[in-house]
Amino acid sequence: MTTVSDFVIERIRQWGVSRVFGFPGDGIGAFDGALGKAERDGDGLKYIRPTHEEICSLMATAYAKFTGEVGVCIATSSPGAFHMLNGLYDAKMDNQPVVAIIGQQGLPSLGTFTQQESNLERTLEDVAVYVQTIVSPKQAQAVVDTAFRTARVRLGPAVIILPHDVQGMDMEELTPENWVSRSSAVAPSISIVPPESEIMKAAAIINAGSKVTFLVGHGSNGATDEVLEAARLAGAGLITALRAKQVVPSDVPHHSQQLGLLGTRPSMHQMNDCDTLVLLGTNYPYGQFLPPSGQARAIQVDLKPEQMGLRYPTELNIWGDVKATLTALIPHLEAKTDLSWQENVAKEMVEWEHEMEAEAMLNYADGVNPRRVYLELNKRLPPQAIVTADAGSTADWYGHHIRLRRGMMGDLSGRLASMLAAMPYAVAAKFAHPERSVICTIGDGAFQMLGMNELITIKKYMQEWDNPQLIIMVLHNNDLTQVSWEMRTEDANPVWETSQDVESIDYAGWAELLGFQGIRVKKDDEVAAAWDAAFAHRGITLIDAYTSRNVPPLPPHITLEFAKNTGEALLKKDPFEVGVIRDSAEALVAEGIERVKGKLHIGQDKDRPQSPDKGDG
Known part of the structure; x- marks a missing residue:
C-alpha cells in the first residue's frame, strides 16, 4: 500500500525535482524512511545531507538561483524548522x-505542549508564501501541488508541514467528493506579457529620452539578448544590481556594473544625469542613489507588482516577465542615432577600471591587499565559472573587481545579506553544474560560522562531480571587517575589538586535514601564483589569504557624512587608527592619480556630461 510519504515523494518527482537538501530527525522519520525505500528501489530523490538545517535551506535557495528550478529542503520538527528559517528568508x-x-509531532499532540511540538504554521507564516499542515491523506495531493504552484508563481518559499503519524498513513485514491480537491502537478507559466497599450506607452517614453539608463536586476535573468538589444536601440547605458552581474556580460562597453557603495563612478554619473530610467526585474533597495524625484521619467517592469513604484516615482509600472516584455517592446523602439550618452559611459568605465586596478596593486604593511586577491582571480576566471561571495567585505571586492563574461554565473545572499551563505551557495552550484569550476569567496568570520563545516560536506560528495574543481578563498584578517567599517562610517564609532576580533585559525591546515590542497598567501606577490596553482589542481583548494583589515571599501563618491563619521571614529581612539589612515590615504592617492591619467588619455571633461562630483577623494 502506498503511504502519504510515498505519494509526496512521487509527487515531488512529478514536479520535476530530482535533488533535495535535507537533515533527518524523528519528526520527519517516516518520510525519511520512505525516501530511503525509494532510493533502494531506484526511483527516489537524490538526497544531499549537509551539516546543518540552515545549510539545507540556503542550498535549496542557491540551487533555485543557479538552475531556475524549485529548490527543495527537508527538516524535522521544531528545532529543524527553526534552523531553516534563515535560508527560507x-x-x-x-x-x-x-x-x-x-x-x-503526531496530530493528537498538537497544542498539548509535548516535546518538539510547536505552532509551526504561526512561526512560518511570515516567511512563507504558502504554509499548510497535511492532516489527512485526502488533503495531501492538493497541499503539495499548491505549495509548488505558489512557490513558482509568487517567487518565494512555500512550506508543507507533515505530522509524523500522517507520514505513514495509507494514501487513498481520490474520487469526486465534497471538500476533497483533486489537483494537478502542472506548473503555471510566468511568462506574462503586458497589454499592447502598455507596451506602446513604454516605447514612447524610451523613444523620447536622450539619456536613457537601464537598471537591470536578477529578475532579468535569461533575458540577456533582449536587454542588450533594447539598450542598443535606446542608446542606453546599463547598470546591473549586484545579483545581476551575470545578466549583462562585463565586456559590453556601456555596462557600468553596480550602483551605490559597491558600485562605480560611471553608474553614479548615469544616475545623476539620466532623463529616462528603466528598471528591469529589480527591487534595488538604496533609493538614495537613484535620481532626484522629477529628474527622470521612469518605467518599471517586474513580476512582483507590490514592489513596483516603490523606490522611485515611476510614470509607468508594467506587470510582466522581463524577457517577454522586452520581446514585445523591441519592435517599437526607435534606433537612436546619437550614441554620445552610451559612448560616454564606455569611456568612463575605461577610466574606472584603471582606478580599480591601481588600488588593487597597492602594497600594505599589515597584510595582503584584498583587492589584489580579487583582481588576480578575475584575470583567471575560466569559461562558465561560477563565483559566490558572502555578505561583508567580500561583497565589496566582488562588486568592484569581478567581471562576469557571458556564460559565467555569480550570486550571493542579496536583500537578506546573510553571512556564511557563500559556502552553501558554492556547494549547491557544484550540484547544479558539476562540470563547472566554482569559486567561493568568503571572509573568516563567515567561514567560522558554518563554512568550515561544509568542507566536510564537500569531502562527502565531491566524487559525484564531473569536474571536482572547487576553490574556497578565505579573506583571513581576524576581523568582522564590513561591520568594523560600518561602525566608523555610519555611526562614527571606533572599532570595538571585543565584538569585532575573529580568532585566527589555520584555514589551509584545516583543508589539508581533510585531504584538500591548502595554500597560504601572506604577501601580495604570492597572490597570482596561488590562483594559478588552484586552477591547475583538479580537486578542492582552499586559499588562506592573510589580508589587511584596514583597506577601505571606498565608495565611488565619498560623502561629507562618510568622511566626517570616519574622522570622528578615529579621534575616539580607534585601535587601528594608524593603519586605517595610512591605507585609506594610499588608496585615495592611487585613485586620484589614475583619474587624472584617465582624463588626459580619454580626452577630456568636455566629452562627458558634467555632474556634481564633490568629495571624490
Whole structure:
C-alpha cells in the first residue's frame, strides 16, 4: 500500500525535482524512511545531507538561483524548522521558488505542549508564501501541488508541514467528493506579457529620452539578448544590481556594473544625469542613489507588482516577465542615432577600471591587499565559472573587481545579506553544474560560522562531480571587517575589538586535514601564483589569504557624512587608527592619480556630461 510519504515523494518527482537538501530527525522519520525505500528501489530523490538545517535551506535557495528550478529542503520538527528559517528568508527576500517539507509531532499532540511540538504554521507564516499542515491523506495531493504552484508563481518559499503519524498513513485514491480537491502537478507559466497599450506607452517614453539608463536586476535573468538589444536601440547605458552581474556580460562597453557603495563612478554619473530610467526585474533597495524625484521619467517592469513604484516615482509600472516584455517592446523602439550618452559611459568605465586596478596593486604593511586577491582571480576566471561571495567585505571586492563574461554565473545572499551563505551557495552550484569550476569567496568570520563545516560536506560528495574543481578563498584578517567599517562610517564609532576580533585559525591546515590542497598567501606577490596553482589542481583548494583589515571599501563618491563619521571614529581612539589612515590615504592617492591619467588619455571633461562630483577623494 502506498503511504502519504510515498505519494509526496512521487509527487515531488512529478514536479520535476530530482535533488533535495535535507537533515533527518524523528519528526520527519517516516518520510525519511520512505525516501530511503525509494532510493533502494531506484526511483527516489537524490538526497544531499549537509551539516546543518540552515545549510539545507540556503542550498535549496542557491540551487533555485543557479538552475531556475524549485529548490527543495527537508527538516524535522521544531528545532529543524527553526534552523531553516534563515535560508527560507533568503529565498523570500531574493524571490526564489523553494518548497520546504517539515516534520511535526503526531496530530493528537498538537497544542498539548509535548516535546518538539510547536505552532509551526504561526512561526512560518511570515516567511512563507504558502504554509499548510497535511492532516489527512485526502488533503495531501492538493497541499503539495499548491505549495509548488505558489512557490513558482509568487517567487518565494512555500512550506508543507507533515505530522509524523500522517507520514505513514495509507494514501487513498481520490474520487469526486465534497471538500476533497483533486489537483494537478502542472506548473503555471510566468511568462506574462503586458497589454499592447502598455507596451506602446513604454516605447514612447524610451523613444523620447536622450539619456536613457537601464537598471537591470536578477529578475532579468535569461533575458540577456533582449536587454542588450533594447539598450542598443535606446542608446542606453546599463547598470546591473549586484545579483545581476551575470545578466549583462562585463565586456559590453556601456555596462557600468553596480550602483551605490559597491558600485562605480560611471553608474553614479548615469544616475545623476539620466532623463529616462528603466528598471528591469529589480527591487534595488538604496533609493538614495537613484535620481532626484522629477529628474527622470521612469518605467518599471517586474513580476512582483507590490514592489513596483516603490523606490522611485515611476510614470509607468508594467506587470510582466522581463524577457517577454522586452520581446514585445523591441519592435517599437526607435534606433537612436546619437550614441554620445552610451559612448560616454564606455569611456568612463575605461577610466574606472584603471582606478580599480591601481588600488588593487597597492602594497600594505599589515597584510595582503584584498583587492589584489580579487583582481588576480578575475584575470583567471575560466569559461562558465561560477563565483559566490558572502555578505561583508567580500561583497565589496566582488562588486568592484569581478567581471562576469557571458556564460559565467555569480550570486550571493542579496536583500537578506546573510553571512556564511557563500559556502552553501558554492556547494549547491557544484550540484547544479558539476562540470563547472566554482569559486567561493568568503571572509573568516563567515567561514567560522558554518563554512568550515561544509568542507566536510564537500569531502562527502565531491566524487559525484564531473569536474571536482572547487576553490574556497578565505579573506583571513581576524576581523568582522564590513561591520568594523560600518561602525566608523555610519555611526562614527571606533572599532570595538571585543565584538569585532575573529580568532585566527589555520584555514589551509584545516583543508589539508581533510585531504584538500591548502595554500597560504601572506604577501601580495604570492597572490597570482596561488590562483594559478588552484586552477591547475583538479580537486578542492582552499586559499588562506592573510589580508589587511584596514583597506577601505571606498565608495565611488565619498560623502561629507562618510568622511566626517570616519574622522570622528578615529579621534575616539580607534585601535587601528594608524593603519586605517595610512591605507585609506594610499588608496585615495592611487585613485586620484589614475583619474587624472584617465582624463588626459580619454580626452577630456568636455566629452562627458558634467555632474556634481564633490568629495571624490
